[in-house]
Amino acid sequence: MKINEIQGNLNNIEIKVKILSVDKREISTSKGDTVYYYGLVGDDTGVLPYTAWEFPAPIKAGDVVQVKYAKTKLYNDRIRLYFDSKTELLLKPGEEMDVKNTYKEVKLMDLSTKSPFVAVTGKISNMSGKEYNKAGKTLTIYNGFIEDDTSKVRISSFGKPLENGKIYRLVGAKVSEFNRQLEISIGDKTEVFIENEDMDFERYYKLFEVDNPAGGITIIGFIITLGTKSGIIKRCSECNKPLSTGVCPDHPDKPTKLDIFSYFTLDDGTKYIQCIAGKKAIMPFIGVKEEELPRYAGEIYKMLEDKLYGHAVKVNADFIKNDGDLSLRVNSIENVEKEDIRKDIELNQ
Ligand SMILES: [Zn+2]
Numbered sequence: 133m134k135i136n137e138i139q140g141n142l143n144n145i146e147i148k149v150k151i152l153s154v155d156k157r158e159i160s161t162s163k164g165d166t167v168y169y170y171g172l173v174g175d176d177t178g179v180l181p182y183t184a185w186e187f188p189a190p191i192k193a194g195d196v197v198q199v200k201y202a203k204t205k206l207y208n209d210r211i212r213l214y215f216d217s218k219t220e221l222l223l224k225p226g227e228e229m230d231v232k233n234t235y236k237e238v239k240l241m242d243l244s245t246k247s248p249f250v251a252v253t254g255k256i257s258n259m260s261g262k263e264y265n266k267a268g269k270t271l272t273i274y275n276g277f278i279e280d281d282t283s284k285v286r287i288s289s290f291g292k293p294l295e296n297g298k299i300y301r302l303v304g305a306k307v308s309e310f311n312r313q314l315e316i317s318i319g320d321k322t323e324v325f326i327e328n329e330d331m332d333f334e335r336y337y338k339l340f341e342v343d344n345p346a347g348g349i350t351i352i353g354f355i356i357t358l359g360t361k362s363g364i365i366k367r368c369s370e371c372n373k374p375l376s377t378g379v380c381p382d383h384p385d386k387p388t389k390l391d392i393f394s395y396f397t398l399d400d401g402t403k404y405i406q407c408i409a410g411k412k413a414i415m416p417f418i419g420v421k422e423e424e425l426p427r428y429a430g431e432i433y434k435m436l437e438d439k440l441y442g443h444a445v446k447v448n449a450d451f452i453k454n455d456g457d458l459s460l461r462v463n464s465i466e467n468v469e470k471e472d473i474r475k476d477i478e479l480n481q
Pocket of ligand 1: 368369370371372373380381382383
């Protein structure tokens with residue numbers, strides 16, 4: 133049997149497929165915690181998602197397997213293959229199989245402009261549309277974020293809205309670099325599927341594990357230096373440029389606004405990295421509101437030093453590219469107990 137011949141709910145299917153991806157999920161049921169596997173399989177006629185309650189450990193993505201006694205079910209208009217305790221998965225070592233029209237399935241952490249067209253699966257958030265004109269037509273571009281269990285990146289979609297909170301599989305999405313980060317865009321040729329699997333996002337990493345500009349990552353570490361220029365700066369309210377003289381050369385009539393930022397070095401026991409944090413991260417952390425900034429102008433460096441320097445913190449941040457190196461743009465900071473971080477470091481040594 134071939135994938136394109138499968139229709140509806142079938143039992144005892146025998147089919148030879150290539151395993152394209154293997155993901156694992158733990159769930160709690162009334163009978164206790166259990167694990168299942170899911171992913172995609174393909175052959176020269178198509179690609180199907182599967183769910184496996186049992187999955188032989190040596191089988192991995194890229195392997196060709198002979199499947200016996202599998203089932204299919206139609207679920208939300210999509211056929212899914214099920215492997216249970218009756219199913220036999222026989223590995224075909226060394227065997228190659230062409231898969232129809234497939235893009236490499238990648239995790240968001242592994243995006244690279246070197247392979248610019250990929251298939252990704254992730255949850256959409258903060259997506260909103262913006263109209264623009266092209267050749268006399270009004271078109272809409274949708275911008276937001278997509279995240280999986282490894283990273284969170286920007287996504288843009290030309291004409292096709294994606295719903296916030298839903299999981300999509302995007303086949304033939306394009307990877308590009310913008311603002312020193314990687315992002316994904318979907319266009320006319322991208323195939324868009326709604327997925328049913330929910331996803332959990334606990335993206336804790338050690339610094340040495342990350343070599344890509346991944347987003348929405350949690351790192352725990354000590355702040356070992358604090359940049360002396362950290363503090364309050366003035367910006368033009370029109371163009372947002374930082375102003376050293378207090379007046380914007382391009383908009384001298386516009387009012388200025390105060391902003392706060394901080395540079396520091398974070399060390400997690402595996403590596404250290406330069407971080408920059410703006411007011412969205414700093415103000416809640418030191419407990420100062422925007423309208424209170426003028427009042428604290430003189431003492432803000434001392435406040436930052438007291439709360440940051442030498443402290444153990446948990447940051448949520450985006451990695452950004454800096455001339456071949458990575459730095460962190462911090463989205464939020466919170467304190468952690470030194471005991472927790474010591475344990476964390478010991479466990480990883
Ligand atoms: Zn300006």
